[in-house]
Amino acid sequence: LVITGKQAIDSDNNQTGQMLAALTGYAQGTFASKVEVAGDKLKVVREIDGGLQTLELALPAIVTTDLRLNEPRYASLPNIMKAKKKPLETVKPADLGVSVASTLKVLKVEAPTERQAGIKVGSVAELVEKLKNEAKVI
Template sequence: MKVLVPVKRVVDYNVKVRVKPDQSGVDLANVKMSMNPFDEIAVEEAVRLKEAGTVEEIVVVSIGPEKAQDQIRQALAMGADRGLLITAEGEVESLAVAKLLKAVCEEEKPDVVLLGKQAIDDDRNQTGQMLAALMGWSQGTFASKVEKDGDKLHVTREVDGGLQTIALSLPAVVTTDLRLNEPRYASLPNIMKAKKKPLDKKAASEFGVDLTPRLETLKVTEPPKREAGIKVESVEELVDKLKNEAGVL
């Protein structure tokens, strides 16, 4: 079985995000960038499936600037086999990403596309679903467990009523949730080996996909600062303030 794992370059989740003075977007100057955490979980799951003998090849693809090759090499150090970088400057929206991934799928012919359910920068949570629709493939979203059984891929996912397990026919698109696994740390020897591995590079323009944004960002602002709390002497005083000052009772 062949697995394609798309990964995205995002601001590291430990970094405090700053807004540009003109409120046109997030300031990325001198900011640490990392692999999207949900995509890192997808890479880990693909590697685990390979270690179990279920997967034969793992191909990692990233769409973004030249520096996105750092995230691909991180995936290679974790255990992926090949990397593909599709260079594109500026923001590439979910639909354009899905169309580019569709073109990659038509070339690579993977059995499964395994990707994070959402990116922590835009939180859109729609690329996987769009790709499945464009390809006409079955899909399993928010996966907390993935198992191969015969010619079916069993995906356990969290729903309002508990857990739901669905049997997907291949090829399929699976999006990963946080509870699926805990990604490993790549060893130093593997990191050094990954730096020397050649990467395939293609420009987004080669695929004939329109990357023109369909959404316009009018303004980006920081959330209001939280006001300091106060101490009360009794439950009665607390109830009074919640009722008469906060207006929540």
């Protein structure tokens, strides 16, 4: 089970967890407000426009969180000081058999078409005439 936040440097688009699920082929649950593990199944409750939705996922799975998922703990100063003294193990991706090479390929980059300058009209009648005959939107 991999749990990620919903906000990241992906412009707050919730892409990180979904992209990870797509690349690994794992099931995904987004915006989880409640998570329960039962054997090899995962029950994820998420808030949607119409209320709550419950999903059942097979493990392994990727879950992105919602702010209602947990009550944050605040570290006390003594515990912060203890944590500073703990050894930090550094592992390289290659040691885990993971490749960090990009799997994305840029096919083409194009600049958007340049917008034409607007025009000023002298009256409402002229505006309606231009919308009807030139733009053909009415």
